Amino acid sequence: MPLYTTHLPQWKKDEVGKIKELSEQYKLTGLVDLHGIPAKQLQEMRRDLRGSAVLKMTRNTLIEHAFSQLGGDISEINSYIDGQSALIYTNENPFKLYKKLKETMTKMVAKPGDIAPEDISVSKGPTAFPPGPIVGQLQQAGIPAAIESGKVVIRENKTVVKAGEEISAKMADVLAKLDVRPIDVGLNLQIACYEGTFFEPKTLDIDENKYFNNVVLAAQQAFNLSVNAAYPTTTTAGAIIGKAVREARNLGVEAAVYEKDVVEMIIGRAQREMLALRAIVE
Template sequence: MGLYTVHLPQWKKDEISEIKRLASEYKLVGLVDMYGIPAKQVQDIRRNLRGKAELKMTRNTLIEHAFGEQGDLGELSSRLSGHSALIFTNENPFKLYSMLEKTKTKMAARPGETAPEDIVISKGPTSFRPGPIVGELQQAGIPAAIEAGKVTIRETKTVVKAGQEINKKLADALVKLDIKPMDVGLALQAAFYEGSVYEADVLAIDETAFYNSIISAATHAFNLSVNACYPTKDTAGAIITKAVREARGVAVEAAVASNDVIDAVLGRAQAQAMALQNITG
């Protein structure tokens, strides 16, 4: 225990020791943002992470103490926020980020929250009958009207753009329309792994796009190797096939008689003779 923890209550010392123990047992130590996650969802997340990662919620000051005594982990302290918690795992940071993204669920927006993306209300009928709901939707900036005895959205409209605040009237209207724009779940803020700190923006990889990029790069490399006649174990067969095809084409065009192309040479000559006969006939 460090000198600056000597005068701490025993329960705080125990908590710091527990953080240090977990940090020494796992390859990765991460910070996750717990803001706005209901208690029930936290329980579900813990259950989903069981056997893969361990989540620990504690005071930020105790995390700072523990990190300060763990040397390199001190770099994570600057990423602490008011709602940070610890996560420990033996997975690499990219796998952990992907795993946490899959724990997220959609929830209704609360007044004052920031829209994570453009919120678009689509044109068309709703399930509501005529009533006060029309005025409530209109006050929220949603173009509602009554058509054929039902409340209808008259046109598709972006009611709030990504990064803008969602006011109370709009939040209430979105709830009524059963639109849940908020992604709620553990958000990885930073991870310490094998001596380096990984920020969340580095870890946010579109796996499908990344896979397609690799396939595209491999295809281009293969074609370049074949067209440049640069043989490798993967392209030698295609290069030889291409060379044989081109040599055969030259032999047929030059009417070179050989066992491999004699049929094609004679066939070409016959076709030319017939064409000439048709012209002169």
């Protein structure tokens, strides 16, 4: 046992042992960031995960000790520890876990110093505020506000904070009063180790509708390629034969080959050409 673990208090040794036990028990060991999650929301998230995942909150140093002892690939999780980390365990695949965690996200009002995750805008239109100091507060925050028909209105759509910018105390106060909730709060997955393979959030963040549409498009393109290349499969054989029949009939008509399957089409074409010629002559 490493020296730094030998001299740990018993409760810390127990914590390290529990982390190792859970990591060996479940197929997936993940690291999530708890930063900024209020206690009430955290309890709700834990309740939502019950039955599908286990959330283990402990000190970062104990997490590092546990994975250092485990060694192997899983020890690389230590390099992703940042901020207020916690461990999450499940037997589900990482894509299902990521989707589940996204569903636990809630929108919260911004606090001074928060970084805007995306452009923050306020919409044109009336507010719930009566005329008063709020007009000046909005204007000082760069929001075009005025009084119209006894109500405070925002005169135009306005982007007040760009993505990646820090939200000032004045802006946070105004956004809260307007009930603009720009901050996503939830269990942010930092890394997932599933059966020895590591998955980062950018890999797991899949637009399912877009992915499905791409699969459908690929299937359509493969079908068309098979038909046009006359490469028969159980799916495309009927379409290839149908295409060949249509092309053979068209060739028979163009070449005036008097076969029983095309003779009526040849006569019909001749009649149409005759009528067109008569219309020109007359």
